[in-house]
Amino acid sequence: MFRKLVFAALAAAVFVVAPARAQTADARLKAYFEAEWERGLVESPEGASYNGDNRFNDRWTDRSLAAIAQREAADREALTRLKAIDRAALSADSQLDYDTYAWNLERNIERQKFREYLQPVGHQGGVQTADGIAEVLPFASVKDYRDWLARLNALPGVIDQTSVLMREGLKQGSTPPRVLMQRVPAQIASQIVDDPAKSAFYRPFLRFPATVPESERAALQAQAKQAIAERIVPAYRKFAAFFNDEYLPKTRTGIAVAEQPDGKAYYDFLARYYTTTDLSAEQIHQTGLQEVARIRAQMEQVKAEVGFKGTLPEFFAYLRSDPKFFYKTPQDLLTAYRALSKRIDPELVKVFHTIPRQPYGVRPIPDNIAPDTTTAYYQPGAVDGSRAGFYYVNLYKPEVRPSWEMMALSLHEAVPGHHFQFARGLELPERPMFRRTAYFVAYGEGWGLYAEQLGYDMGLYDDPYDRFGQLTYEMWRAVRLVVDTGMHAKGWSRERAIAYFKDNAAKTDQDIVNEVDRYIGTPGQALAYKIGQLKISALRAKAKAALGERFDLRAFNDEVLATGSVPLQALEAHIDAWIAAEQGRR
Template sequence: MLRPLLLAVALSTLLPGISFAATAPVAVSANAATTSLHRFFDEEWERGLREYPENATANGDTRFNDRWTDQSLDAIHKREAEDRDALARLKAIDRNALSEADRLNYDVYLWDLQRTVERQRFNEWQRPLTQRGGVQTADEIVELMEFRTVKDYEDWLKRLDALPTVLTQTEALMREGVKAGNTPSHVLMERVPAQIRAQLVDDVTKSRFYQPFLKFPDTVPEADRARLRARASELIRQRVIPAYREFATFFDTEYLPKTRTSIAAVDLPDGKAYYDFLAGYFTTTDLTADQIHEIGLKEVARIRGEMEKVKAEVGFKGTMQEFFQYLRTDPRFFKKTPDELFEAYQAVAKRIDPELVKVFRTIPRLPYGVRPIPAASAPDTTTAYYQPGASDGSRAGYYYVNLYKPETRPTWEMVPLSLHEAVPGHHFQFARGLEMQEAPMFRRTAYFVAYGEGWGLYAERLGYDMGLYDDPYDRMGQLAYDMWRAVRLVVDTGMHAKGWSRDRAIEYFMDNSPKTRQDVVNEIDRYISWPGQALGYKIGQMKISELRERSARELGDRFDLRDYDDAVLETGSVPLSVLEKHIDEWIAARKQAPAAAKAR
């Protein structure tokens, strides 16, 4: 899973039906069309960085580190108008005059823009925060900022000075949501007051916003440090904390009582159309909620059968529910302290690294590290997530792990989780994308959920090919994680389209997975706050696995898993239909190549 900060502004998934049939280029206008398209991509990339400064920060572009996204109604409507204008400008470019590569770039951007414009009617800006993040956790952007120069610190001071405005703007959006009946579920918003209160410290130096001033690098002159600390203390004491105190009062007394009791997306304004949109958006298919629900039920049954085999292998004599309870509670599967848990995650990551050559020929150059999820948000977020590296290579990728309540974090989940979030999962996917030097930036940093999370889930199963599942309990962990994503298909559609209650979804999850209740409740609440997103994982994994089986069947002894895995990643993040077309062409090319060419 990607870090929530990025998900708000990253290029995401598209609808199916994109046609990539070759068309004859028009030589006389090819140069003009190509120039126009590339200029359009450059201008839109720049607009995205300028309009969403947090995204620029995440990409390692420091030019806008002194500001936040303008969340005023005027700014939101202006951005929506600019998106509509961008769509018209893109359509005015002669697609037939482009090269094959640029036709693909054109079509990908066109469909993303079309979906962005279509999405405007749902007014998601009226729900500007969730229990997993928002203005109440604005300090977490520090994780993405480099503090090396005086200007870096002064940029942060300007962000601190502007933060009360962001809080005021957010409050205004929430008021609009209340008027429109477009609010988050009450059960989720009950988690937020504690997150806001975490910002109300008595000692300024304990504020998470003050963190960069606790230790300066040698590159910041001693003469500047006292001034910077004093200004930070002043801003946090006189502006930031009072603004959060006012926001807390508004949230507790006005907003929380007016949030909706329903959990279903279909109960939002124009809710059925909204959930239908999200299901297609996140899966890049035209599957209906009912079809996805049935796929999930079948996968749950299949994986359950595999779990029974592992239970028999380890000699456990009880029922599956008793086996799940054993996996959730036996001390052998848990570390005693957050530090021990963190060290174990680091050890698993190092164990994976040397085995990657068994399943890849191409290893990306960008490194990655392991970090704990910030303590303030850890109780309300998932087991782990990945933060991509900076697009210019100035910041490594990071695998964030949840150390909250180590007694709820079983060791049997560490191998599949690390394969998914770090290598060869999300880190390989994003690092390889950044190495597509000839592609426009939006393609190099793209994130389509069905492809990206499908790849992460597929990467968990690569652990078998890498020899990492020699312990049956680690294999049970892989099955548990596969089951986790199959269950998502059932409970997400169940809650948002079929009338399931939150409790029913939690119990279904617990009945079919050994994950702990702490994780299960957080997961279910995530699906409530982020409808449809969880559908992309299993649908994407099933397509990538299907294409692998097709490749092996058609290529026979010419099939090499290393080449297949490289071929999947070399497209960058794309809709599943585009990936399938690419792999079919790759198969055809391998069939025609001389036998000796199968090994590169």
């Protein structure tokens, strides 16, 4: 499906034949990308906020059916304008930009027919968790607070638009699985408070920076309380009644996305989209089975090393339950995560020449979403460097957060995983903004899983239980290939998926249920992790075989990150060109 991009050869042809023509085409493409980036910021004020652009912090995305249709039409028109630029006249770097943008735009247009906007609420997020955006807002001036007040006052309109989309989804037979939606009423209820000062939306008003004058603070707090009491809480009460009484009873009882209108084609598309490959669901399922068998054999070896005499399932039960593997309080767990990150930092020079400049920190996942979300996640820093990247860790029920998983998790979510990936992307020289902030799941999550394994190269897995944690996390991603395709393409039940997961990984019951529900709610996304890691690992083996003693792991890792986030075939072409260049140095 994807063309192989031989950048070095194309670059030579372009510059020899028509350097002036290339310069003109490059300039046209640059102007196109600048206009497209600005369009994206205007269309998604929340996206602008996450990128550190504060111009639209007083508004939300227009979720009306008319606005959605306009955005879809704009995407189609943007592809026409892109195709009008002569790709052959571009420099090699610009050809990569062109192909990357075209790949994504073509698939955004292809997915329009599936009308994903008819399911705007999920168990891991939606309008019921709109307060979460405050985590990335500056709150450094009076204007910042007034912008937030404007968003608070506008939120009821967003909630109404969301209800309209959900009603249309009911008409079209497009609804999420009920087993997931049963988690949402409690999330909505948490926004319905008697005291506005206890609302999650009020948190920014609990403390003010010195840059907000004392004379302004009381008025800002009063306006926030008024907006919450008179607009936000009533809007959520109305939404709760609609959701609980009208929507939830009509959600689908099955879990497979194939049950939806055009569902089989949708899952096939999602598998291709997330993995950036042409692999079928059956091919992915078989790859998963093979990886599960391989990793299980390595787990048996570690079990023997630590002297455990029981079966592997009994070892899993021991790891899930022995108190010595768990911290007693959320604060103890947070302190341990922060200490672990400091342990990793000085070892990074063993596997990289280039260390990104942007710093990162460790924060707890907000309490209102912690019970229903993953063990951890990463939030990229602002494009302009005004906000660091943050590694968010789940402190809910520390008794189900084992210490042996923390090393692999931190390597994946923080350094050298997602933080390196996103921070290095922001440092790409002279690349358009979409390339510097791009996120292709197979590349990004494949890198995160590959980064877990770099812990061996950094000497961080000296504890056999930490090594078992790494294997558990790799198994987790292999199990995904089997379970995701099993549920959505092969008729597996949720219970069968949970049981298969428990039989093959030492993850705790809390995590396993949340993970399986995540695969149900976001079909295909979880396939990208192992597929991406297998590709990066294969490229490393290829480079090592080709270069022999001249292979430099630090240089290889730098080159994987040098492209920014791209489809896997583009990454392979880049590494092939790098190998050829290194061979030419002999």
